[in-house]
Amino acid sequence: MKAMVVAGTASGATIQQRELGAPVRNAGQVLIGVRAASVNRADLAVRAGTHVSADATAGPTVVGLDCAGVVLDADADSGLATGDRVMTMAGGGLAEQVVVDARMPIRLPDSWSFEMGAAAVLALMTGHNALRTAGRLVPGESVLVNAARSGVGQATIRIANELGAGRVIAAVRSLRDEDFLTELGADIVVDTGSGGFAEAVLAATDGRGVDVIVDHVGGPYLADHVKAAALKGRIVGVGRLGGAEGTLDMETLAVKRLELVGVTFRTRDADEKAAIAAGVRADLIEALSEGRLDPRIDRVLPWTEVLGAQDVVASDAHLGKIVLRVSADA
Template sequence: MTIRAVRVTRFGGPETLEVTELDAPAAGDGRLVVDVTAAGVNFADLSRIAGRYSSAVLLPFVPGSEVVGRIGGRRVVGLSFDGGGFAEKAVLDADAVVDVPDGVTDEQALALLVQGLTAWHLLRGSARLVPGESVVVNAAAGGVGSLAIQLAREFGAGRVIAAASTSEKRRLARELGADAAVDSEPAGYAERVRQANGGHGADVVLDANGGAAVSAGLEALAPFGRVISYGDATHEGRPPIDLGLLAERNVAVAGFWLRPALALPRGYREPLAELLELTARGRLRPITGAQYRLADATQAFSDLASRRTTGKVTLLVSGPGR
């Protein structure tokens, strides 16, 4: 049996993607075959396609780590760091598969994998948010940021402040539950945060921008506050940290990477099930975006790379009209 899949045979940009016919994968010990209905598109996939990913990727390969689909009568969602998701059938570890409750769309379920789990672990694990504390979310309109705003409220934050680069993004953040929204430009950032927080520094700053944004976040902290750096979207790199200054102000900066967090006991299935249930109950609103057919994978990645998309970008893999 053959299936349609997106394959990469040489490293490069989105133009290197090709839709082809491949042999269907087979289940193995502890592995399940999912009939994929949709797959998530991420910036990490761009790095894999370009050959710049943090771990080695061997050619040829089928990209795609986030899938939603069916196993028999079950509707499931799952994550595979081995890829293979941009295909009509994909193989996942049995313990990576979680049932999708009624009322959660394919696109919402996909948004809860990398982005949702990142937001959950940032707040629960790295920041160790205490109810009543103030949280600043940089890149507040992004996939992680938009969910972090809502989860911070759900987890008991006393005040949630969104930081974003445009008035439209700040408006969206307020709609999602932020108490205040400020410009994310590093110059004057600390003053704007304190003003939005009643004249006080922030307890937690979540940052995916890197560079000057990390330094600005540190300046905005209250005593015993912490900046959690989980990305470098500006490509400025992470700034040198003066440990003496951290000690003087009793503040901290920490880094975060999702993959090791998911390997922790109760680090994957339990938080994902919680995120799905919150979405089913209407307490969490994942921001979904453009949908592309499998045959239009090149266009999907071109739009993503050019920042022409908002919300969770998905490939519609199989089913009517796909």
């Protein structure tokens, strides 16, 4: 089978299409024929060698963290059958075929294309886990999502509404996409581009602060998040786009009885990942089937253009996901 793999060159790491042996399915796994995969910021780190997927195996590093496609083979008791259309987290998803734990795939809504599934699955799992499991969101509580225009940020806004959030605040570096974020379900959009934004968040919550903060930026926003959090608030660290280190006011942390919760898929075992997929199915299946969680796709490219697609993601020159269409003829 063909796959996109990381390759070293004199000028640095690149990605090349290579012929690899087809994956072998074992009991408890499902074999998927890949039709599309998305490009994520973590893919840039995989290419640079600073991010190793928990699903990584010996041999060439295959690019991709998710995919959507058709079930080719599965155990009879897996709940999946040949021909089922699915989306799934999958280390090495940018290949013609991939094998994953049979508990991971989520069925595609009938109205969804493979490209939509690839665009949505990782964001759905990340956002749901941040809000429901790590953030323990209770209906009526308020939510702050920073880097809200990102693919995961957009999904998190929508998921927060599906889980019954009382107020959803989107934080972005520019208000140019305010109307778009409001249409997604943000009640308030705050500008983080001019410096501290905690005061704006406090004003939007009548001084109370926010119950659950989903943080995609990291260190530079830590001080503002602590200020903006409500009593017994939960700050969930999903990403570190702005850096890993920040200033922590431990007195305020203690007085407010805040929780700082770090999350990543890299150190989760198979059971933990399967539980996240099950949570998406349990809480969001109706919203998925009714089109309330349809992902925004910026563009779809042939998978042979993976390097250019990663450059677009690196430059932040997109609104929505970049999706790569996998073709056996490419």
